[in-house]
Amino acid sequence: MWRTNLSVAFVVIGTLAVYTAVANIIPQVESEVPTELSLGADVTADELVAAGGELYSGAGGCTACHGLGTRAPDVVGVVGRVCAERKPELDCKAYLYESLIDPGAYVVEGFQPIMPDMRRTLSSQQIWATVAFLQSQGGEVTVTAADIGAAENAAEQDGSAGAAPPGAAGSGFATHPSDPAGLLQEAACTACHVLDGVGGPIGPPFDGMGELGADYIRRSILYPAADTAQGYEALAGTMPATFGGQLSAIQLEAIVQFLAERP
Amino acid sequence: MRGRRAALRLAPLAGLLAAALVAVLIPGAAQAQEAVRPYGDFPVIGARGAIWISAQVHLMFAAFVLGVPMFAVVVEAIGIFGGDRRYDKLAREFTRLLLIAYSATAIWGAILTFALSSLYPRFWSYLTVIFGPSMWVYAGLFIVESFTLYLYYYGWDRWSAGRAKLGHLGLGVLLNIWGTIVMFIANGWLTYMMSPPADVTADTAPETVQLWSALFNATWMPINIHRLIANVVFGGAIVGMYAAYRFLAARTDEERAHYDWMGYVGNFIAIGALIVLPFAGYYLGREIYEFNQTMGITMMGGFMSWLWIIQAFLIGVLFLAGNYYLWTGMGRIPGAERFTPYVKWMLLVLVIGVIVWATPHTMIASREEIAAMGGTHHPFLGVLGVMSAKNTAVNLMILTTFLSFLLYRRANKEPVVPWAKTGTLVQGAALGLSAAVVLFYGVYGYFVTAIVRIGFSVYQVLAVLAAMVFVIVLDIAMMRGARSRGAIRWGRMPARSQYALFILAVTFTWLMGLMGFARSGIRQHWHVYEVIRDTSPQASTPALGPAATMISVCVLIFLGLVAVIFWLGGLVEKPAHKRDGGLVVAGLPAAGPSGSGS
Numbered sequence: 058m059w060r061t062n063l064s065v066a067f068v069v070i071g072t073l074a075v076y077t078a079v080a081n082i083i084p085q086v087e088s089e090v091p092t093e094l095s096l097g098a099d100v101t102a103d104e105l106v107a108a109g110g111e112l113y114s115g116a117g118g119c120t121a122c123h124g125l126g127t128r129a130p131d132v133v134g135v136v137g138r139v140c141a142e143r144k145p146e147l148d149c150k151a152y153l154y155e156s157l158i159d160p161g162a163y164v165v166e167g168f169q170p171i172m173p174d175m176r177r178t179l180s181s182q183q184i185w186a187t188v189a190f191l192q193s194q195g196g197e198v199t200v201t202a203a204d205i206g207a208a209e210n211a212a213e214q215d216g217s218a219g220a221a222p223p224g225a226a227g228s229g230f231a232t233h234p235s236d237p238a239g240l241l242q243e244a245a246c247t248a249c250h251v252l253d254g255v256g257g258p259i260g261p262p263f264d265g266m267g268e269l270g271a272d273y274i275r276r277s278i279l280y281p282a283a284d285t286a287q288g289y290e291a292l293a294g295t296m297p298a299t300f301g302g303q304l305s306a307i308q309l310e311a312i313v314q315f316l317a318e319r320p
Numbered sequence: 321m322r323g324r325r326a327a328l329r330l331a332p333l334a335g336l337l338a339a340a341l342v343a344v345l346i347p348g349a350a351q352a353q354e355a356v357r358p359y360g361d362f363p364v365i366g367a368r369g370a371i372w373i374s375a376q377v378h379l380m381f382a383a384f385v386l387g388v389p390m391f392a393v394v395v396e397a398i399g400i401f402g403g404d405r406r407y408d409k410l411a412r413e414f415t416r417l418l419l420i421a422y423s424a425t426a427i428w429g430a431i432l433t434f435a436l437s438s439l440y441p442r443f444w445s446y447l448t449v450i451f452g453p454s455m456w457v458y459a460g461l462f463i464v465e466s467f468t469l470y471l472y473y474y475g476w477d478r479w480s481a482g483r484a485k486l487g488h489l490g491l492g493v494l495l496n497i498w499g500t501i502v503m504f505i506a507n508g509w510l511t512y513m514m515s516p517p518a519d520v521t522a523d524t525a526p527e528t529v530q531l532w533s534a535l536f537n538a539t540w541m542p543i544n545i546h547r548l549i550a551n552v553v554f555g556g557a558i559v560g561m562y563a564a565y566r567f568l569a570a571r572t573d574e575e576r577a578h579y580d581w582m583g584y585v586g587n588f589i590a591i592g593a594l595i596v597l598p599f600a601g602y603y604l605g606r607e608i609y610e611f612n613q614t615m616g617i618t619m620m621g622g623f624m625s626w627l628w629i630i631q632a633f634l635i636g637v638l639f640l641a642g643n644y645y646l647w648t649g650m651g652r653i654p655g656a657e658r659f660t661p662y663v664k665w666m667l668l669v670l671v672i673g674v675i676v677w678a679t680p681h682t683m684i685a686s687r688e689e690i691a692a693m694g695g696t697h698h699p700f701l702g703v704l705g706v707m708s709a710k711n712t713a714v715n716l717m718i719l720t721t722f723l724s725f726l727l728y729r730r731a732n733k734e735p736v737v738p739w740a741k742t743g744t745l746v747q748g749a750a751l752g753l754s755a756a757v758v759l760f761y762g763v764y765g766y767f768v769t770a771i772v773r774i775g776f777s778v779y780q781v782l783a784v785l786a787a788m789v790f791v792i793v794l795d796i797a798m799m800r801g802a803r804s805r806g807a808i809r810w811g812r813m814p815a816r817s818q819y820a821l822f823i824l825a826v827t828f829t830w831l832m833g834l835m836g837f838a839r840s841g842i843r844q845h846w847h848v849y850e851v852i853r854d855t856s857p858q859a860s861t862p863a864l865g866p867a868a869t870m871i872s873v874c875v876l877i878f879l880g881l882v883a884v885i886f887w888l889g890g891l892v893e894k895p896a897h898k899r900d901g902g903l904v905v906a907g908l909p910a911a912g913p914s915g916s917g918s
Binding site (some may be wrong): 058061064065068069070072073074076077080083084085086087088089090091118121122129132171173176178224 | 615630822830860
C-alpha cells in the first residue's frame with residue numbers, strides 16, 4: 058500500500074515539477090505597473106527620452122504590437138524620421154501626440170486601427186515622455202516641460218480625466234495651479250518679492266513683471282543665475298534654484314502666465 | 321458515525337454563515353477605514369499571495385462540487401434508463417464524496433471572504449456596494465443547494481425504484497441547476513472586474529452602477545459556458561483519478577474490475593467534454609477582443625504570449641495521456657488487436673500536432689533575440705507558429721482522438737446489419753473528408769489576409785463537428801444488435817495505464833490554475849479594468865515562472881485535501897468490506913461489473 062502511495066505521490070509531484078520547471082525556463086515577461094513620473098519644469102530632453110523608453114519597452118505595453126512587423130508599424134529607429142511626413146498639417150511632435158491620444162485619426166496603411174487611446178492608462182507626463190522617446194528614434198526631440206504643462210492645463214479646462222488620470226504628476230506644492238497667487242504664497246516667494254504691494258524687497262517685485270515676458274520669467278525661475286535683474290546685483294545668487302524641481306510643469310506654467318500678465 | 325455525518329452536514333452552512341456575516345458587516349467597517357487603509361498585509365507570501373491561494377483552491381473545490389454532480393446525475397440517468405446497476409452505484413459513490421467536498425468549498429470560500437475583507441478592504445467595499453443584493457441571493461441559493469444535496473444523497477435508498485427513482489433523478493438535476501446559478505452569479509462578480517460596462521469609469525460612484533448591467537457584462541456568458549464545460553471535464557478527471565487510486569490499491573479482482581470501469585467512464589467524460597472546450601475558449605477569446613482589443617492583444621500577444629505555448633504543451637499532454645489510456649485499454653478487449661497497427665499512426669499525428677501547436681510565433685523578443693533569429697520571427701518555425709497551422713493541428717488532434725474512441729467502442733463488436741461494410745466505408749470517407757477540409761483551409765490560410773483567415777477556423781471546426789456527429793450516429797445505427805467478439809476483461813489493465821489518469825487529473829487541475837491566471841492577469845494593474853487601479857505594492861502581474869510556482873502550490877494543496885476526502889470516503893466503506901468480504905458501498909448490495917458493456 059505504501060509503495061502505491063509513494064508511486065502516486067511521485068507521479069503527481071513529478072508532473073507538477075515538470076510543468077513548473079518548463080514555465081520557469083521560458084522567457085520571463087512581467088507586466089509592470091507604469092511608474093508615475095514626477096517631471097519637474099526643468100526636465101531635460103534626455104530625461105524625457107529615458108522615461109519614455111522605459112514606458113515603451115515595459116509598462117506601456119507598446120512592444121505587444123510594435124516591433125513584430127504584423128500588428129503595428131515598427132517605430133524603433135524609424136518613426137522620428139517619418140513622423141513629420143504623416144500628416145502635412147501636423148509637425149512630428151503634434152502627430153506623435155495625436156497618435157497616442159487619438160490613434161484612429163491616422164492609421165498607417167496596411168494596418169488595422171487597433172491602437173487604444175493611451176490616456177486610459179498613461180498620465181500626461183507619461184504620454185509626453187513616450188512622444189519624446191519616439192521623436193528620438195531617428196529625429197530631433199522637441200518635447201519640453203511646457204508641452205506637459207499645456208496638456209495638463211487643457212485637461213483641467215475641459216475636465217477630461219483621461220489626460221491627467223489619477224495619480225498623475227506629483228509636486229512639492231499642494232496648491233492647485235488654478236490659484237497661482239496661492240502657489241506663490243505657498244512657495245514663500247513673497248518673502249522676497251512684492252505681490253500686490255505686499256512682500257519682501259530682496260528680489261524684483263512681481264507687480265509689473267509682465268513687461269519682462271513669459272520666457273524671461275520662466276528662465277528666471279528655472280535658472281535664477283541666468284539673468285540678474287537691474288538693481289539687484291548685490292543679491293545675485295539668493296534665489297534658490299530648486300523651484301524647477303519642486304513645481305510641477307502645470308504649476309510652473311500657471312505661475313509664469315500669472316506673472317506675465319501682471320502690468 | 322451519526323455525529324460525523326451531522327458535522328459534515330453543518331460544516332458548509334457554518335462556513336457560509338461566517339462568509340455571509342463578513343460580507344454584510346465588513347463593508348461598513350471598510351468604508352470607515354477607507355481613508356487610512358486601502359490594503360492589508362499578509363506574512364511571508366503577501367496579500368496577493370494569500371488571495372491567490374485562497375481564491376484558487378476555493379475555485380478548484382467549487383469546480384469539484386459543480387462538475388461531479390453533473391457527472392453523478394448523468395451516470396444515474398444512464399443507470400436508470402439503461403438498466404445497469406453499476407452506474408447507480410458509481411453515481412452514489414461520488415455523491416458521498418461531494419458531502420465532504422462541499423464542506424471544503426465553503427471553508428475555502430469563507431477564507432477567501434475573510435482575506436478579501438481584511439487584505440483589500442477598500443476594493444471589497446466597492447464590490448459589496450455594487451453586488452450586495454446578489455451576494456445574499458448567492459448565499460441563499462447555496463443553502464438551498466446544500467439541502468438538495470442532502471436530500472439527493474440521504475434519499476438514495478428511500479427513492480430507489482419506480483417513479484420515486486425518477487423523482488430522485490430530478491433532485492440531482494435540481495442540484496445541478498442550483499449549482500449552475502450559484503456559479504453564474506459569482507461569474508458576474510469576477511467578469512465585472514475584467515469587462516465592466518462601458519459607462520462605468522474611474523469617476524463612477526459604485527452606488528450608481530446598475531447591478532444587472534454589472535452582472536451581465538461582456539465576458540459573463542462566455543465565461544459561464546466555458547466554466548460549465550470545463551467543470552464537466554474536471555469532474556470526469558477527478559473521478560478518473562479516484563478510480564485509478566482505488567484500482568491500484570484494490571485487493572480483489574472484483575474491486576479492480578469495478579474501478580477499472582469507473583476510470584474508463586471518468587476518462588471518457590473528461591476527454592469527451594475536452595474536445596468541445598476549445599470551441600468555448602474561442603468564443604471567450606473573441607468576446608474579450610470585442611470588449612477591448614488591447615486586452616485581447618495583451619492576452620494573446622503581449623506579456624502573456626508565452627502562456628499559450630505552455631497551454632498548448634499541457635493540452636498536448638492531455639491528448640496524449642487520454643489516448644494512451646484508451647490504446648492501453650484496448651488490450652483488455654477481445655478483437656481490439658485488429659486496430660493495433662493504426663495506433664502508431666495516430667500517435668504520429670498527435671505528436672506532430674502538439675509540436676505545431678506549441679510552436680511560438682508572435683512573441684515579445686529582445687533586440688538580441690531578434691538579431692539571433694534574423695528577424696522578428698524564426699525563419700522556419702515562424703511558418704508553423706501561425707494560426708493556420710495551429711488550427712489545423714488542433715482539429716486533426718481532435719479527429720484523431722475521436723477515432724481512438726470509435727475504435728475502442730467498436731473493438732469487441734461485429735456489426736450484423738447488411739450495410740455494415742458500406743457504413744464503415746462511409747464513416748471513413750466522412751472522417752477523411754473532414755480531415756481534407758481542415759487541411760485545405762489550413763494551407764489556403766497562408767495565401768489570404770488575416771481577416772479572411774480567421775473565418776477559415778469556423779469552417780474547420782464545423783467540418784470536424786459535423787463529421788463526428790455523422791460518424792457516431794451512423795455507428796450507433798450500425799452497431800445495433802452487433803455480435804460480441806468477447807466480453808471486456810475489466811480489471812486487466814496494466815498499472816501504468818492508471819498513472820495516465822493521474823497525469824490527466826493533475827494536468828487538468830494545473831491547467832485550470834493557469835487559465836485562472838490568464839483570465840485574472842489580463843487585467844494587469846487594475847482591480848477593475850481601466851476603472852479601479854491596483855495601487856498596492858504587488859500591483860504588477862508576475863511573469864509565468866513565479867505564477868507557475870504559485871499554481872503548483874495551489875494544486876498541491878487541493879490534491880492533498882482531495883486525498884483526505886477520498887480517505888474519509890473510504891472510511892465509510894471499510895465496515896462494509898469487513899462484513900461481506902467484498903466491495904459493498906453503503907446501502908447497496910455487492911454488484912461487480914457485468915463484463916460486457918463498454
